[in-house]
Amino acid sequence: MRLSRRSLLTGTAGLAGAAVVGRSAKAEGARSGAAVDAVVIGGGLSGLIAARELVKQGKTVTLLEAKSTIGGRMVNQKVAGGGVIDLGGQWGGKTHYRLEALSEELKLKRYPSYYEGKGVFIWNGKSYTTDLFNDFWRSIGFSNPDDIDLPEKEKEAALQLWNELFEISKSISVEQPWTSPNAQVLDATPVSQWLLERNAAPLAQWMFGWICRGNGAQVFEPYESSMLHLAWSMAVAPPNETAEDWLFYKGAGEVAKIIANELGSRIILNAPVFKIDQDSSGLTVIYGDCKTVRAKTAVVAIPPPLRLNIQFNPPLPPRFVQLMRRTPMPSKWKVLAVYPTAFWRDQGYCAAGSGNLDVLEQTADACPPEGNPGIIASFVSGNKIGGFSQLSHQEQRALVLKDLAAYWGPQAKEPIELVIVRWTEDAWIGGGYGVTRSTGAWTAFGSGWQDDHGKVFWAGTEQSTRWPGYFEGAIEAGLAAVKRLNAVLA
Template identity: 35%
Template sequence: MSPHPEVDVVVVGAGMAGLVCAHRLRRRGIGVLVLEACDRPGGRTVGAEVGGESVDLGGQFVGPGQDRVYALAAELGVATFPTYTAGSNVLETETGRLRPFRGMAPRLGPSTLLDVARARFRLDRLARDIDTETPWRSPDAAALDGQTLQSWIDRRVHTRGGRRFLTLACQAIWACEPSELSLLHALFSIKSAGSLSALTDFEGGAQQDRLAGGAHGLAARLAAGLDAGLLLNAPVRRIEQDDRGATVITEDGTAWRAGQVVVAVPPPLASRIAYQPPMPAGRDTLLQRLPMGSVLKCIATYPEPFWRTAGLSGAALSLRGPIALTADSSPQSGRCGVLIGFVNGATARDLTTRSEAGRRALLLDALSRLFGPPAGRPVAFAERNWTEEPFTRGAYAAVFPPGAWTGPGSALRAGVGRIHWAGTETSPRWYGYIEGAVQSGERTADAIIRTHRPRPPAPVR
């Protein structure tokens, strides 16, 4: 094992956080090397060509309040455009009945609608007191973190339809079941976005806009700017620190010396890197407790967006499943129609046990129920099962179970020696979103810039 010449900073992971961090450091003249385990940059943003169009199989939406993503897109020359929302949305009940509705209030019946409205109000009110910088110091943090979102729903939501709808909302937002999620973490996420509506809504919410060419195009442009400063297929297995710097060792035994290291990978993957000296017990304990959410995203492409002609927006909520949520993801050009569908939580984990053909049949059947027989006959179909991705192990983000924030949670963002942490999970704003990743990358870069001292020139021999 022979180390390469030293660089100022090694960034582990070429997701949005790592790429943004490296981009910002390079603009300040700091030498950076990015090591990425996959054969592509982008992390939880990824593109594919489906029916001749580039589509997002990972994160794709942006919305009001996500100022850093919009600024980055403008800097890189990437336009944004609104998600298609004209027409009626569709709610599928557990019995399979279709109920069209407009806006974000599905036709659930008066008592259920009132029940859901009260629950949303109470969650927003509780979230107002959460300190997103230090959630474990929030008022009543121990009590909030000692229960699940499910236990709160059981106490506060009184109608069966209301409980089912809030379960669907939890699956859609956090890609897990309410019984798996700390109430404190749910409130932290709501506060990190500003409100529950900011998380759930299209118009005025996090799903309002899309990026021309796909969100993965942002990652591609950032990666292109790194030139030889990005190495793919280079999983990091070990990071060693000493008085003079850090050594980052990849799977093939190559060692890279650096003054600082940024680890910008999902928490479960950060826990699989060997550290010398070992991580503090608090951080090690925390990472062992943070699974990723479970989500499968499917893309169906059609010759045209036929649902628009029928007066539908392409957005649907299903209490029957397996697809919980759909949206119109057609290209701005209008050359074809594209529907995206999300399968989340326990349902996504169940589908991973089925064959590819079996999954496809179930997913197309669900689309057919929501939008009619033409939806079951796409010209192209693709899926991304994020729970099986070896270098993410799930999406959208890590799930905090009860006790994680108020136990070892303070170790999430705290640097250890020469090692800094980045990634959407470390962001106090827009946790789990591309915006959170961008903010974390910028924050980490700024911290390094503030303390950076140029390396002395090599001695003349």
């Protein structure tokens, strides 16, 4: 079956289906410099939520978005076979109550993720058909360990370390992790070192690498961050609460489109901000081709490292700057393979795959309920992107299809459309989802991570203390920023 032209690996520079609303910075002219109660910087979900809440409260708002489209990491796109894919996040979780309420308010229908049938675990080239785990604390990848024919001693040793991690996570303060028991030692210890000190076998090392690179609250290699940060990510985004529980019929990106349409001309596109000046009466935001917005307050809802691209006057506190420099955006690309139907369902599988393959460490069913078209979602994560990104598009495609076929058989080599979203190559996103902190960053510099800067209030999913890296965290952070902002406007 022949791939469509668009199915050759695509980046995020031109996202079909992205919301194009509001005004262009090039057309601002006379309106530039108009005073508003709040300027919101960043048109992803968190910024949209903050702006929407402020408008509901009767505030005057301008939202500045650097790109030509709105939505940030919440963008959907139509694909072959009449389907819809999300080029950013897509799932809602069992305890994502704010996202669920928002979907009901916007009258967007949802459906449960497909987990009926068997999964697959691949270890060193051998494939095991397995039941899905009943308890995340006793799982290997997505699989029930009892169905994996590996030495019992090796599996139990890995699961013992797994449970030790989760016990540590129970002791972590989600708002002040540096105050947690044994925080200094945990933050000085990279995950890889912790494993070596416990003589972890290859299976355990892979399991920890899999959760480091794949959990929605962060993405990093085990040698890049500390046990404190990994345990914190388990505490703020508990894996046992099923973060991938449901999807939107029209794609999650529809949420951003609807809110953007509500805000209308309050949104200015192609408006990257490069300076914020504060004084006693408010602040001046300089964006685009030296245009300005005068405001009483600002909400900055962009990925944390990008905050340093803005010149602040007065400047940001040095410790806060140091923390941002130790908070890189993760290396993560998203893979979406589209098929005429969900053939794996007919074979008794649910497309939940995991294993130590060359490129794709996990897969998931992302189809509509009827399985037409069939859609498998996956990711290229961590340092795998380093070498993978240097290959030609055709070589990348071949490696992706090889791994998909290893999981789901020869039919997986014949998608009608293949999309790879290169998050790291989008200058206004910078990488995948979640919060990464380098080893030692929490205890040395973390105490100011929630501190606002005068009349500038931080938002964005990474700012949340509950489900950071997810849509739920984006909503929480946007609403929390508005609450703090209102104290200044009162």
